[in-house]
Amino acid sequence: MRIADLISLAASRDAGLVSRLAAVYAGNSDLAADACARIASLARHYASSFGASGDVAVVRAPGRVNLIGEHTDYNGLPVMPMAISRDVLIVAGGTAGRTVRITNTDNGFPDRVFTIERRIPPYQPGDWANYIKSATQGLIDFWNSDDGIHGFDMATSGNVPIASGLSSSAAFTIASALALLATHQRSIEPVAFADTMAKSDHYVGMASGGMDQATSVLGQPGSCLRIDFHPLRIQAMHLPAATTVVVCHSRVKAAKAGNARDEYNRRVVECRLAVALLHKLGGHKDAPTPTLLSEWRATHTAGHADALGQIARLLHIGGYRFEELAQLLGISRHEVSAAYCATPSGAALAEPSDGFQLKRRSRHVISEAHRVDEATAVLGAGEADAASQFGALMNASHESCRSDYGISCAELDALVGAARDAGAFGARLTGAGFGGCTVNLVRAGSAPAFFQKINEAYYRPKGLDALADNLFEFSPASGAGVLIT
16 A cells, blocks of 8 residues: 555544554454554655655554463473554565665664565664564575565554563564564465564574564454464463453563573573473483473373472472583583573573572473363353463462563562452463563453552552553454554
């Protein structure tokens, strides 16, 4: 579509455009009208940055909230998230050269320019445009070639709170990849696209497991998703009857470009080490060494209870040091580091000050995966007390995330306690942790009263405005896609 026509249609809230957007936002006319206004503003920003001539496409990718199944995806074990109505919008147009020009409606993100090549060098760690480079590099790697890839201009806008645990980064990466695909008139099958984007996350130094990308790409309106991995597959499920999902932002940013990234990658390494040690101490020397806890559970245990029993018996509480790991695994300290401690950046993770917490980490992952199985059964049965059962699993998940995985913080714990006091069926942190948001299952229609109680208990004492992008009510939303070409 011509940029001038897009501006006219969006600014006038063309009935056909609003109807198309309403379908994307599960029939919510208010969200459709808001998206129309955002597209108009974004298109004007594009025109002022790159000129008002030429054809453009509009693409969208949503954030997500994870209901249960935290830090299980990179262990090959299931999760249960849903796509949300908060999303990233991009207006993009192709160009004749090999240059990519990027602008953002938020002045906090400076304009960037880079060149298409087979191996695209990253900006400095933490630079927002690395996510666009990540998407571009991921597609080039998928095709194993940069032949035929020309430049493009793109203007971006997002309303997923940053560093909140709602996957703003995955939404941005996926929207950027869709912009490239749309400006090249190419497509990739959705499951393969989600898998490709998960792999591309390593470009920004994250050992991603694939939940965020799969949810953003494959989300379905009205349904949360049970997602399994290796191979990637989804099962759409309905939330308990007469419930809604409320998200509360702690206002503690968990930026994956900083310390939270290092803590996240630490846990990936600790799970990797736990698998190696469980395999070695379990007496399976003649069997291939599994690489993921999912493989170890499938090949070396008789199920959930046996897996937890082996963890309790074979691993000790407290931190493991390199010397002990080397002795137990029968290899040198250097070999331990090289084989198990590599991060996506290529650097080896240093020994944490409290050692590698293998027992606690593996215990969380195995028990959390079992909670996803139990949640699947609860939603599948559709019993009258499904909300209470699901909520109890959410509560148990938060305790495990806090005590065994060590990814909560005082603010998240306070929000969870306030939510339970305010009548939530269940409350837990969501996302990588170390800050960000909590997710809460509450009775349908009770969100306004719930908001007020959370405001009184958490936000007002901190001098914060609870309604200033801190509290959200979400229904499961559609996955990513091209809105206009």
